Amino acid sequence: MTSSDLTYQIVDYLRKNLDREYGIKIFKLSTSIFAARVPRQQIREFGDIDSDRIAEYMRAHIPGSRLNRATHAYIIADTDYVEVDPANLFDCVYDAEIDIDTIGSDTDYVFNSIESRIILEEQKEAEKLREKSIVEAIEEPEESEEITPDQNVPVEDAEATIHRILDHFAHGKQKKIAVGRQTSGRRAEVLTQTKRGRYVRYRMPVDKPGDIAIAPTIRAAAMHADPDKEFTIRGSDIREKVRRRRVATLICVVFDASGSMDDLKKTSVTKSVVLALLRDAYQRRDRVSLVTYAGRGAEVILPFTSSVELARRYIEHIPFGSTTPLAAGLKRGMEVLRSENRKEPSAIPILVLVTDGTANMPLQIGGNINREIANVCRLLKQDINVLVIDISEEGADLAEDIAHACGGGYYHPSRISQQVLYHAIKCEQESVSDVKSEGV
Template identity: 40%
Template sequence: MKKALLLNVINPKIGGVLLRGEKGTAKSLAVRALAQLLPEIEAVAGCPFSCDPERPEELCDLCLSKLARGEKLEVVVKRVPVVELPLGATEDRVVGTLDIERAIKTGEKNFEPGILAAANRGILYIDEVNLLDDHLVDLLLDTAAMGVNYVEREGISFSHPANFVLVGTMNPEEGELRPQLLDRFGLSVEVRGIQDPEERKEVVRRQIAFEEDPEGFVAKWEGKQEILRERVRRAKEILPHVRLGEGMLDLIVRICLDFGVDGHRADIVMHKAALALAAFDGRTEVAEEDVREAAELALPHRRRRQPFEEPGLDQKQLEESLQRWRRPREKKGEGRQDPQDDEDLPSEGGGEKIFESDPPYKVRPFAFPAPDQLPRRETGRRSKARSDSRSGRYVGSVVPKGKVRDLAFDATLRAAAPFQVGRKDRSCGNALVITKYDLREKVREKKVGNLILFVLDASGSMAAEERMKAAKGAVLSLLLDIYQKRDRVGMVVFRGKEAKLVLPPTNSVEMARKYLAELPTGGRTPLAHGLKLGLETIESELRRDRSIVPFLVLITDGRANVSLEGKDPVEEAREVARRIKEVGIRSLVIDTEQEFISLGIVRGICAEMGGNYLKLEDLKAGQIVRAIREVG
């Protein structure tokens, strides 16, 4: 993690770094601490963009206008800025907007810099980048790639330098980034908690020492900090002189081809990272170990992998690529440079029985007939609409059609500001004059998507004929589709005498896969309990937000034998199924019972639920799409 951050400081053109990992692993702390390692920079005094006086080709319009007037640019020395992007930031706040105060006083339309301006020549840090709206992530990545922020809004046309190191952190359990966005981050690091007991104790000791005496703690480590700071400064000086030979370029291309990465961005990033690694080591020639380490940082988030496959790079495959590259060179007598032994990767070790799942099969996309009680704009990709209520995040403004229901006060001020000089008279004093033509209405969006709730039978009867193995394969196949559509998913499991919500509704399909893999099978079949808990879970979500589209997927053999209230277990299950239909919850029922011993219970429950019925063996791409379309 530290190496990836430092490489981006040495060569910001690498394209930033994404830190992925479980909570509590000091991802955010590392980014904030990075600022202490960076050497101070010279900047134009009073410039909101921290322009470099030694690079006139990158000066902003304000600095250029000063030079045009014959003014001398004063220089100040300052720390490299580290700017954090709030999750709730609007696009106006990020890119900049109209300077309202100046517009009111003078009637002039001038640019008010945003977060991108403050981050120029520094670090832009986004905590929980996977929770940021996709359009903002796109905007940030585009700007980082171009190095310039172009603003066209509210009668303003403005551009300014925006060279920054983009650092994002995320916890995959809270949802993934789209592959297209992942590819735009130069490097990626998987951060895990320390497993060595002695090292964990040292983490605790240092944290306690810092809390008790922050100044003393910082002073204790200042010497090592200075050594590292000087090493980074020296690497930045060496970087322009580092050479990457044709053989190393062959190796980069070979590795990218062997790992099947899409496009050419991976090759380019590996090239830049290898140069920075050599410079950091004080060398002017890229070696094999630089390319290998660059691959370990640049490829994990780009290599082709199946959904739910753990991130990371196959060290054996990487070594095979290196061996294939070395063979012709060894024959020519070139030999290999600085061989490195592969480190053994830790292996994972593993009454009730836990069944593995059948391999997932391709499922045709769900076609949800979304009932639009309210227009909404969702992050799930099955339904897209804009929030028409006053709930949701304020993302923009529009000219209202008819009565204004949700006034966008800031946008109204911006619309009225340029005309104040001409509108004011003595009777107005200092008051703003706003007409109906200035009024703007808020545009809101809600970060919600479709909710798919699995209600899964894990009772002992599911162990027969390996039904649970096939059922897990079916759920995994459906999760593939949910993963691609970014819907929310939850899981209720019933077995023994009760049902449990093992996975509350979440955006992390990966969490659902993990729970599924570890799910044991055994005990009786409390089917009514499972349906009841599924209904209660969806009703709870609907109370929070009526705009979601819930969908219940029941997977069972129907052999209910545990009562809710002392009645017939099957009849109780049918009663709950009728309530699910009355609430208006759409459903799919997958029958795992073998045809030749079928009791027909599942089909009857499905009829009461008003859902669509499928046998487990029919759950293939052609069947599932038709089943979902027929629902509702």
């Protein structure tokens, strides 16, 4: 008996001992086997509803610790099945820290791992069907979006460095699929459900398909086609296009306007850095907001704008003085970004904190300053990219701690100098590889 025959017998035994309506169980045979039954004739009909039901049941009834010894995992339909990697399946279901947002089903990632196996099997079968007229000459050219090359060349090497920093943050943590209002930008790309953008791949539709991928749909239908009968396309054969398009970045610059910054060198470097950020944002079609903190709280001195001149006028007339409510500044910056991000869900949010690492005023009278800052950092880490620029003379532990707690970047020059600051940022940026989190 071959191994494939043995596997088929095992799967047949599992099928008979599971309820067709999402029966899920761990079987102890020669090894521990996880099996889930779906009410589908064929496994290629597996969809988002199925992945949701399986994941919900597992989270509610099967502790993750019980699955540690499972060596095989099968998703079983009426006539066939698919074997998936147990570790990948269980990690997807039980992992509580997902860095990407999803559209439709919150268990798309489970379905995708299963669909990739199905697609692989379909591709193998498609090779055998090439001689059939129904699949001959079906080639759909990839649609492309004309993107104008960037013509804006920074006038200073320092601004080019700032540009690369923000590009890294924009690409480092992106949303999985963009919906809602989408404003074009140049810095980052995300996947989108709209009909605009480059066609990069296909998927089974979450809801009613609006942008059908013709070639993949026909290939899926060809898998069950009878050469002697009329060619038909089932609902389960439909594939929709997934496109990628460029989106804008929202940058909230939060900087210290307290008495600790009332020093000519500090204020000069701070204004230079902020203006460089603003110029880069203008070139990249990003929008920038300015938040200052001093005294008892923080203030939005400039709502989101793409006007560099308007921002410049605000910066040049900022008064420095009073106490340093750093937690209030972080909290206000987070609120501003989240509020704007709700209006423009596809945009990439970035908070840039310019600080000397001083904090001497709590959010509430008698509050614990360090605890308040830690709590705000924990919230920022969930969905906002953070860049901390430390302009203190010797480097501040608090500024570095904030960057670490937010999962962001930290930059500090060895002395208060605009040139050294840019050089430090450039060296740090070149040591980091861009990470794409896109994909469906």
